[in-house]
Amino acid sequence: MSATQPGFFPGAIERVPDHQDYFINRKRVEVSLSLTKVTIDEFSANLLSKLDKLYNKSVMIVLNTRYSSKKIYETIRQAMYEEKIKKRPLVYLSSYVIPLQRIKRIMKIYKYISKYSNPLIISTQCIEAGVDIDVDYIIRDFSPLDSIFQVCGRCNRNGEKEIGKVDIVHLISENRQSYSCQVYDEKLLESTSFSLNNAICICEDQFYDCGKQYFQNIREKxxxxxxxxxxxxxxxxxxxxxxxxxxxxxxxLLRGDEWQEQFIITIFDKLLPNDIKCALEIEDRWERKYELKRLSRRISENSINIRFKKWMSKTPNDFAKFKIGKFWIMYEQFYEKEGIGFTEDIYKPKENLKII
Structure with a gap:
C-alpha cells in the first residue's frame, strides 16, 4: 500500500483486496488550489497576516527551491524579530543543512508538536520522504501530483484532529518563471494540472481517482x-x-550542464579534515579504504552537496579553505548553524535562465 500508487504499469494486479476503499474512506485532509501565480514578495505580504490567524496551529511551508525557501524563512524570521507576527518555534530544513543538524531539528519538531507548541516549519522537498511528522496546516508550492500527495501525508497524518488543510500556491520568480518549472519536468506539471482539472478544492477521498488519471496522462506522454x-x-x-x-x-539528460561537489562543514567536528587527510595518506590501499569507511558516517553527517553550473560566477574555490582528496573544506563564514545552513544564493534566478 502507498499513498502515491505508481500507475505506470497498465494491467498490474493489486494484491490488496478492495484497495480503493482504503483511499475512498479517508477524510483526514482537504487540498485547496490557487490558480493565481504570485511572486515571493506578493506571497510573503499575505503570508504574515495568515500566520497570525494560524497561531494556534502547527504550520509547514514547503517550497520547491532552496532559494525560495531561504527567502521565505528570512522574511518570517525578520518579522518575528520585529514583532510583526507572534513568535513561535521556527524550524528550517533543506539539503543545505548538514544531516547531523537536520536530524536534531526533526527531533525538535516532534517535541514541539507533542507539547502543542505549534511550530512553524520552512522546508524544501526533503520533508516529503521518511519524515513522519503530523502538522495541522500546510502551504505547498505547486508541484507534481505525487509530491502534493506526499506532503499531504504530513498533515493530520494520524487522523486524530479536525480535517487538515493543505493550500497549493503557484510561486514565480522576479522574471515570471514558475519555481516548479525550475525543478520538475514540465510533462509532470502538465499532467498534474490535467488530473486536477482546474479544481479549486479536493478531499482525500478523491485522491485515488486523481492519482489514477495523473499516471494515465503520464503514460500517454x-x-x-x-x-x-x-x-x-x-x-x-x-x-x-x-x-x-x-x-x-x-x-x-540526467543532470544537465552541471556537476556536484561535496563540502565538509567543520563547525561541529573540528578534527574531521585532519582525520580525512591522515586516512588518505595511508599507503596500503585496503587499509586506506578501511579508514575512510570508518570515517564515512562523520563525513556524511557533516557535509552538504552543492551543484554548480557553467554559467555561475561562483566556483567551489570561492567557498573552500582547501581541498582534501575529493572533499572541499568550507569556510565557516558560509554556514549559518542556527538557521539556513549554507548561506550563499548561487542559484539566485537570473533573466532568461532555467535554474535547477
Missing amino acids: LAYSMKIVNALAQYSCIYEENGNEIPVDIRK
Whole structure:
C-alpha cells in the first residue's frame, strides 16, 4: 500500500483486496488550489497576516527551491524579530543543512508538536520522504501530483484532529518563471494540472481517482522517453526521430550542464579534515579504504552537496579553505548553524535562465 500508487504499469494486479476503499474512506485532509501565480514578495505580504490567524496551529511551508525557501524563512524570521507576527518555534530544513543538524531539528519538531507548541516549519522537498511528522496546516508550492500527495501525508497524518488543510500556491520568480518549472519536468506539471482539472478544492477521498488519471496522462506522454529507453536497451546512444538520427547525451539528460561537489562543514567536528587527510595518506590501499569507511558516517553527517553550473560566477574555490582528496573544506563564514545552513544564493534566478 502507498499513498502515491505508481500507475505506470497498465494491467498490474493489486494484491490488496478492495484497495480503493482504503483511499475512498479517508477524510483526514482537504487540498485547496490557487490558480493565481504570485511572486515571493506578493506571497510573503499575505503570508504574515495568515500566520497570525494560524497561531494556534502547527504550520509547514514547503517550497520547491532552496532559494525560495531561504527567502521565505528570512522574511518570517525578520518579522518575528520585529514583532510583526507572534513568535513561535521556527524550524528550517533543506539539503543545505548538514544531516547531523537536520536530524536534531526533526527531533525538535516532534517535541514541539507533542507539547502543542505549534511550530512553524520552512522546508524544501526533503520533508516529503521518511519524515513522519503530523502538522495541522500546510502551504505547498505547486508541484507534481505525487509530491502534493506526499506532503499531504504530513498533515493530520494520524487522523486524530479536525480535517487538515493543505493550500497549493503557484510561486514565480522576479522574471515570471514558475519555481516548479525550475525543478520538475514540465510533462509532470502538465499532467498534474490535467488530473486536477482546474479544481479549486479536493478531499482525500478523491485522491485515488486523481492519482489514477495523473499516471494515465503520464503514460500517454512517454513516447519520447520510450525512444531513448529503447536506444539504451540496444546499447546505443542514438534514437530515430522522423528518419533522423538523434544523439543522446546521458549525463546531460540526467543532470544537465552541471556537476556536484561535496563540502565538509567543520563547525561541529573540528578534527574531521585532519582525520580525512591522515586516512588518505595511508599507503596500503585496503587499509586506506578501511579508514575512510570508518570515517564515512562523520563525513556524511557533516557535509552538504552543492551543484554548480557553467554559467555561475561562483566556483567551489570561492567557498573552500582547501581541498582534501575529493572533499572541499568550507569556510565557516558560509554556514549559518542556527538557521539556513549554507548561506550563499548561487542559484539566485537570473533573466532568461532555467535554474535547477
